[in-house]
Structures are given as C-alpha cells and as structure tokens.
Amino acid sequence: xxxAFKLFVAAVGLALFVWFVQRAGVGEIVRAFQNxxxxxxxVLLPFALVYLLDTLGWRxxxxxxxxxxxxxxxxxxxxxxxxxxxxxxxxxxIGGEATKVHLLHKLGVPRVQGASSVVAGKTAQVFAQxxxxxxxxxxxxxxxxxxxxxxxxMLAITAMATCIVASLFWLQQRxxxxxxxxxLPLRALRKxxxxxxxxxxxIFEFYRKDRGHFLLSTATYFGGWMADTIEIxxxxxxxxxxxxxxxxxxxxxxxxxxxxxxxxxxGALGVQESGIVxxxxxxxxxxxxxxxxxxxxxxxxxxxxxxxxxxxxxxxxSFRDRMAPIGEASV
Numbered sequence: 409x410x411x412a413f414k415l416f417v418a419a420v421g422l423a424l425f426v427w428f429v430q431r432a433g434v435g436e437i438v439r440a441f442q443n444x445x446x447x448x449x450x451v452l453l454p455f456a457l458v459y460l461l462d463t464l465g466w467r468x469x470x471x472x473x474x475x476x477x478x479x480x481x482x483x484x485x486x487x488x489x490x491x492x493x494x495x496x497x498x499x500x501x502i503g504g505e506a507t508k509v510h511l512l513h514k515l516g517v518p519r520v521q522g523a524s525s526v527v528a529g530k531t532a533q534v535f536a537q538x539x540x541x542x543x544x545x546x547x548x549x550x551x552x553x554x555x556x557x558x559x560x561x562m563l564a565i566t567a568m569a570t571c572i573v574a575s576l577f578w579l580q581q582r583x584x585x586x587x588x589x590x591x592l593p594l595r596a597l598r599k600x601x602x603x604x605x606x607x608x609x610x611i612f613e614f615y616r617k618d619r620g621h622f623l624l625s626t627a628t629y630f631g632g633w634m635a636d637t638i639e640i641x642x643x644x645x646x647x648x649x650x651x652x653x654x655x656x657x658x659x660x661x662x663x664x665x666x667x668x669x670x671x672x673x674x675g676a677l678g679v680q681e682s683g684i685v686x687x688x689x690x691x692x693x694x695x696x697x698x699x700x701x702x703x704x705x706x707x708x709x710x711x712x713x714x715x716x717x718x719x720x721x722x723x724x725x726s727f728r729d730r731m732a733p734i735g736e737a738s739v
Contacts, residue, residue, distance in 0.1 A: 423678065443700070447646050454638040455708055461632035462533070463487045468625035469529035470521070471618040478515055485719045486511045492716025495675050495709060505530065511723050524610040529629075531576055532622060536630035537664055538569040544661020547654040551691050558690055565665055580611055636660055643704055649697045659687045675709060 444451065463484045467475070475483065486508050494504030505526045512522035545562040552558055615622060637653070637660045644651045666683025670676035681702040688698030 427678070427682075439700075443647050444643075444704070451639065451643060451646070451704060452708055452711060454635060454642060455712060457635045457638070458632045459484065459488065459491075459712075461628055461635055465532060465536075465625045465628035465632065466525065466529040468621045468628060469532060469614075470525045471614050471621050475512070475517060475525075478512065478517065482515070486723075488712075488716040489720040489723060489725070490716075492713045492720055495713040495716070497674060507720075507725070511725070514723070520606050520610055523607055524614060527580070527607075527611055528614050528622065529625060531573075531580065532625040533629040533632075534576065535573050536626050536633055538566070538573050539630055540633040541569055541661045541665065542566045544658050548658035548662065548691065551655055551658055562662070565662075569665075577615075580608075580615070633660075633664075639705070639708075640701055643701050644697055647697065647700055649694045651693060651697070655691055655693065658691055659684070659693070662687055675713070681706060 463480065466487060467480065467483055489511060490504040490508040492504075493507045497503050508526055509519060509522040513519050545566045548562050549559050637656045640660055641651065641653065641656045644656070663680065663683055666687070667676040667680055669683075670679025673679055684702040684705065685695075685698040688701070689695065
C-alpha cells in the first residue's frame, strides 16, 4: 500500500508536470531562459542567500553548546545534501532530515543531539513560515478585489497553519517520539524506547532553557523566507515584467503552501508549477511571467539539487543509500 501510494502521487505529479510543459509549450520554455541571457546565473544568487540563512537558523537550533568541531561551511554542505534528498525523493522531507543526522553522526555528533537540532530547527522554520504566510496573506488581500473569495481562503490557510504549529509545540512538549511509539506500537520503536525518551527530553529542554536560541533560529529562518521573495522580484525585472514587493511577497508565501500540498510528490513536480501559474493569474500578474518564473524556478531547483547530490556523494552516500540514515536517525 505504501509503495502503491508513492507510485500514485509520483504519477500524479508527473502528469501535472507534463500537462504544464504541454500547456506552456517547448518554445516558451526555451524563450524563458533565452530572455534572461547572460543574467541567468544571477537568478541563482537569492536562493544561495536562503541556504545560508537557513543553515544559520539550523545552527541556532543546536542551542548554546553549538556543534563543536563542525564549522559553518560543513553545516552548509550537510544541509545542502539533505535538501537534495528532500527535493528528489518522495519522503515528505523525512529522508532529508534523517540524512543530516546521519552525516553529522559521521563527524562525531551524537545522534540524539543531531536529531533534536533537526526537529527544533524544522519547528522554528515552520513557525517562521506561518508568520511569512500571514504577512503574505495581508499583502495578497491588498492586491485582490474586496469581494474576492480568495481573501477568505488566505485567512483560512493562515489559521490552519497556525493550528499546525500550535499542535507541533504541544506534541513536542508532551513527547513527540514517545507519543509516536504509543500510537504505533512497532517493535523497532520499542527497541529504541530509551533513545526516543532522551530525544524528547533534549527537545523539551531546548525550548524550556534556551528560548533565546529558538527565537534567533525562528528569526533567521524568517529572514530566509523573506530572502526567497527577492528571486521573483529579480526575475520579473530581468524579464521586463516588473512587479512590486507586495505582489512578490504574496506569490512567494503561497508558493510554499502549494508545495506543501504536493509534499509526497518528488520535488512537488507539477504541483509547484501549476501553483505558480495559478497564483500569478489570481493576483493579476502577466501570464507570461507565471509560466516563465515556474520554468526558471524549476531550473534553479535542478541546479541546487545537483550540487547537493555532489555533496552527498562526497560524504560517501548516494540517493540509493537514503534508507540507511532514515532507519538510524532515531537511534
């Protein structure tokens, strides 16, 4: 059933992507890159800033003790490799996060410390994203007609995301992994009961005793979400279809929502492209911008995933080995 579901969502994503390519036309795809000309590599720079800020946010999630013996550059490469896994494989980000824990362990970082930093960092990132979506909803509402039903939809999505974050905090205070072991009485979880208890305790202690670093982590991740807005602003100007910051903010905030809907589709293939085109239509932006940006953004994703793959192989892993770190992440 699990394999059938993965194959189904992958097929849906691929069908959406094929539909998108056919609708855009191969000629339009080629023109999207040709219109950038020599400025094409410049489009990759905003996302590099996002990676740096997100890595710094993860670094704060280790708390005051930090990561002795692991420099910031190494953390960037580890995170990049993990993101490559998340971008390529339909593992709902779990594979990428487990890979980070595994690569840290190879450098001597205890698994409990690595896993707790990943959980706390992901929570901070989601918390920051909810704040970003809320601001994007306000910006989006300002760009929509007063009677547009999309306004209500944006508020509903923001409220739902807020509830998800509140649930995450409640679950982690209660003991997320202990709760998981109770709900899913699997033998593998019972064997790791003590390790799971230690992991829950470490996460709870981080929130209770090191709130300053959690707030720094959240603020830095929020900076990463804001930096992602620069990309569509830059692309729109390079393509000669400039948009203002509030429009860019609204589109970028809800691209994240669209990707979340395609979380089980490899790279949100097709879902992301369709979402971008729809959002540009919703906010009254030029259709050509929506198609071009969707294509350019996918190209950027491919480049960054390829670089992450290089870091993954340099660390002695491959996409084929992804199940090993997943199974060991909580040990």
